[in-house]
Amino acid sequence: MRPNKSKIALISIITFILMTLVSQGAWAKDFIYAPVSNGLQIIDCDTDTIIKTIPYNDTILSAAFSPDGKRYYLNAVQSVYVIDTATDKLIDTLSFSSELSKVSVFGITVSNDGKKLYMCCSITKKKQNIPKLNVLPPQLVEYDIAGRKMVKNYPIPASFSSPITLINDPDHLVLVGLDILKLNLKTGKTEQMMGLLNTKKPEDMRNSLVVWQPGSPGDHGIFVNPYYDAQGLGYFIIDKNTGKLSVLRGKDVWFAYSSILSPDKKFIYAVMDELIKVDMATGETVKAVPLKTGTNYTVALTSDGKKIYVGPAGPDISVYDTKTLELLSVIPLMADGEYMTRFTKR
Template structure:
């Protein structure tokens, strides 16, 4: 039935009532849609509707499994995945599984591996990887200088490198700031300008100058998934000794982090909570930057303003990573196996589970928010 036929017999009062009803349902119709993204073996990208915790669609990724590293376009409609043993990059429209981008990084004379390192420019026009190249000669392999590689996303299914810049070794997770600097998670946290190759120190880690009583930090950037708080977190472990003799048994052991605000590019480095158990990665509650959650054999909640662990829940098995809903109420803990454990963020109580078709291994757990 046409809307104008509804209005005529009802008169002005009926029209106003219907208008009010339509206004009442409009906000729900325009709500942002959140999707949880992860990759499972043998090599599939899963798009999970977070309003129902059901798989909305599954996209087949060409080539053998890589590490499951995922980068999102700024509008969150496209996901870029490292595949083929992390040699290639594929881009997907997560709304329909269409493959829109392909970059083969290796050649007959050079093998290229990108360990977790993938991100997209702030304007969505370029894709970046850190390439670890090896030259293949007749009688030997030669390890070459790692480099930041830049691709034009508009090149689609035949994307080639348009420029490169030398970078450090040991770089894993990378991210893009609003100023389009690329944060490089390595021995120290650095940032590179992808137009000029200029590099700056963000925070010193391996080379920090904290004094003779502090152990240089052991930093790890396998998973940094701070899209809900618009940040990059690199956790580390350190120790404070009671003398320069460095007695490890009497030392104070700490978790710490270098955290970068991706809106401003500014960073903070701090010791956060006492080291009591292993944590593979941290995420921040989008409602309160002092509240962190961590995962591995436990799911944990921490208040870094008090250097205090608030709650710990033992998990059924190891989970490498976690993410959080945009309202901060629900935690999704994944990686390692074939299930995503769903928890209330206030209590850490388990409230659900999402079963996948294969194990996630080292895969990311990303949240893509598509605005209506």
């Protein structure tokens, strides 16, 4: 029997439509990954409910996705837990200390090829049977994930806990702490991009707490963080695509731990005791609302920019409408936490 030509045409049209929908990310689905004490809780952004908890026995200081989103690395200071995002299972635990060397990790990111971790570390060594400790200067450690070994380490200034990879420049990292530095991964040399503590006259000294990196794999690649000086509130902006740094002066003074840029790059959302919406072009406050759950540390946006997640700090995450800043719901968590990230599965 010959195939019906109209059926063949219909199948071809349906196939084309399905391929178009897939290519445009129509089947993409957002989740919030919230590593709280003793468990990673995964939230479905369609229903704003917890759909899975992955247990561990630890407290997580920070976390980072691999650029392809296949792995989520949870920094527990003395070790790093590895989550497979396809199965949402804990598949490995990376430990760095030994009997003669204690390594504490205070900041973490993943190389562009996903093969290495870059970690801001404190390392203390001792010799066998000698009651004396040798505290090394703070180190930026390059760790080979497959080989499970440290391959390079460079001394860095104290209090730098946020390494940032540059998407199109695998030879450099940006380090944020008491200042903002660019580190050459081939030579270990640093150059100042912006002074925070060590400013140049007539600039004011600046204060900025940089613990959270609210971006998501595949987003616009722009990191925004608040800082304070004698003039008030500002935001430094690092474009991870170009490696360039710029600043935006806020028109009003709000207290904020962290901030995020909307997918359309029009608004900054910042958080501490209020949720603040700021015009990216002018620095003017569009709207601010007090948080009903009190102080919160960080924020995450859905990929369409319609909802913003605030928290955690205590055992909950609040969900707001980005247009109105209306509180939509509060999601209870199993414990307190410090970090969360939105991840889109395709």
